[in-house]
Amino acid sequence: MNYRNYIYSLLLVAIIGTSSCTKLDEKPYGLTNTGSFYKTAADAKSAVIYAYSILPEVGYYSRGYYIITELPTENLSQKGDAGVSNFELDQLRTTSTNSDLDNIWTYLYRGISRANAVIINVPGIENMSATDKNQIVGEGHFLRALHYFNLVRLFGEVPLRTETLADVSQIPAEKSPVSKVYDLIISDLKSAEELMLPAKNDEGRANKAAAQALLAKVYLQLASAKTSSSPKYEFVADASAMYDQAKIYAGKVINEQSNFVFTNNLPDIWNTEVYKKTASEHIFDAAVDRTxxxxxxxxxxxxxxxxxxxxxxxxxxxxxxxxxxxxxxxxxxxxxxxxxxxxxxxxxxxxxxxxxxxxxxxxxxxxxxxxxxxxxxxxxxxxxxxxxxxxxxxNSPVIRYSDILLVYAEASGPTADGYAAVNKVRSRAGLGILNPALGLQEFRDAVVLERSWELAFEGNRLFDLRRTNTMEKVLVQQYGKTITSGAYFFPIPQRELDTNPLMKP
Structure with missing residues (x-):
């Protein structure tokens, strides 16, 4: 489904138009009166489309996300006349005034605000089928989980906002522990899995398989971060249990649906005229259209x-x-x-x-x-x-089938299942099978390295280095880079610190 061409006519005017002010003073972003909206199934559809529309914006998956997740790694640098904030990220010396970080923070919380509106308001719509209502509410949960997963991996402790903003007094919010953020992410994704329909090729829209795939990535993040003693993941009680969950949810994507498939020819994965129309590796994308x-x-x-x-x-x-x-x-x-x-x-x-x-x-x-x-x-x-x-x-790929195959391999370890999954990816790349006699950590290290080649330039490498606690080992010791700040979490933007009195530096 291509929703990009009519998004603003569907909802932007409708949502903003519901705000009524008796004074001319400007209200903060997100404060709206929804009393005359969320009345019909069409309103619900418009609301969820509006929630999706944040993803392909310039400040998010159509540009900003890649600046922030690729420049700090060994994958990409930037041209000589790029902005100061790009160089800070590339040279791992980020500050709280970095404009790229401020930008992504803003877009992430805008996305959360829109997802909250769907989650809170759509259930109350009458004369709407339960199936359609559940699907849209599930998509809201999926989107909120995705935004918070990006936030917590980028910044660590962040404010949890789960309500729509109706008054300025709601704006100040304390940072929540990393553990609480993950609690919400997992809860949201389990709700999304329960509410949404099975996988189907509906471009730019999430479904049950997307929720399962993202859950697999979340559980792998928790498991590997705990195992490697990555900062702020001490709260994870049992890494083995998290690996088991990652394998279970990745296995659901691999074994229980057929709309997202492994593509044998590498260039075909990236053919827009293929992945927008037929079953493909693109489980979930930020979707766009040249028209x-x-x-x-x-x-x-x-x-x-x-x-x-x-x-x-x-x-x-x-x-x-x-x-x-x-x-x-x-x-x-x-x-x-x-x-x-x-x-x-x-x-x-x-x-x-x-x-x-x-x-x-x-x-x-x-x-x-x-x-x-x-x-x-x-x-x-x-x-x-x-x-x-x-x-x-x-489209900007958010979750791809090969990513989930490698999640499955890493979670499985050096078992028959693990080797079969990673070797499927290696075989397509023209490589031989992985050494069949690797120990557990050696095998998982090899899968992470495989991810660096398979998922290059897709916004995964920074998070893989962070969760495996190898930023210094790879970037400094192997490639001779210098890390001054922002190794495992970027600084909270100064604008947020200045305007949110409950935030602590």
Whole structure:
């Protein structure tokens, strides 16, 4: 389902229009009067679409999320004239005044506010089928859980807001312990799993499989963070139990549905004309469409990755000279692939040759990109040959089938199940099977490394390094980086500290 083109006509006016003020003073974001809304099934649908619309905004999954989760790793750096906040993130010396962190904080809580409105108001709508009502409320729980999962992994202790704001007095809120945030995330996702319909290919909308997949990732986060003594996860009582839960929920996605599947050909995973229309690896995306009117309806994320030299033509499959040539345009060259990542792939790994562009053609001339130059090889995951100018239909992947296969492998450990899952991913990449005699920690380390290649540039690497307590081991000891601040949690934005009197530095 493509909802991006009509989102604002459906709800923005409706929601804002319900606010009535007798004075002209401005009220804080989120304070609305819902008395004349949430009356019909159409209102419920509009409300949940509005909740989804935060995801592909520029400050979230269409740009800001990748700036924050990729620059602090060995995957990406940024061009020389990028903003100060980008360099702080890249060099791991973030401060509370970092504008990128302030931006993502704002978008996350906007998303939570919209999800809260759905969760609280939709159950009271009359003359709406129970099935439709449950689905929409379940989607609200899923979205709130996703936002809080991002928040807690980025910032640690954060305020828990589970009510709609009706008065300014509700704005101040204390930080909640990390354990309480996870309690809400798990509760929300279990509610979402219970309420939502089974998996179906409904682009940009969550379903039961998405809730199960995100639960698997949450349980793996808790298990591995406890096992590795990652900061602030001392509250986890039993890491083994968390690994068991991660395997159970990942197994539900792998074994109990068929709408999301393993794709054998790597380039096909990222073909917009495939994953938007048929069963694919994309369990849940922040969905966009190139025909949209404003950014957020469509995406410009592509331009962050693509080199800016000149318009480019590449082979659909770089490993197959007979495959079709596709025009991919040119970008801004904002994200620069780091040599540490590019040179780290195993020999003959197809994820490097097929999913990173190192050669292109322009006007009949072949150009080779150099990892040591300012115009470097770039990710092929975010391209749209049918782009309209800067407008693309490239969804931002939030949860992918291969991610869940690797969650299943890591949670299973060096068992037949674990090896089968990780070797399925390795086989597609053209690699041999993993050493069958690995110990438990060796096996899990190998799966995390596999994730670094398989899920590169998708916003997972920072969280994998944090949950395994290996920021220093990998980034400092292996790649020679320096960490000054923000290793395991970024500082709370100063604006929040200044305006929320209950927040403690």
């Amino acid at each position: 949209g009117e404003i950014e957020g309806n469509y995406s410009k994320l592509t331009n962050m990755f693509l080199a800016g030299d000149r318009p480019m033509t590449i082979l659909y499959d770089a490993n197959n000279p007979a495959s079709a040539s596709i025009n991919i345009g040119q970008g801004w060259g904002h994200f620069l692939t780091e040599a540490a990542h590019y040179n780290g792939y195993p020999t003959n790994d197809k994820r490097k040759s097929q999913l990173i562009v190192s050669t292109y053609v322009n006007d009949g001339k072949v150009y080779n990109l150099d990892i040591a130059s300012s115009s470097r090889p770039f990710s092929r995951k975010f391209i749209d040959p049918l782009r309209i100018g800067d407008k693309t239909s490239c």
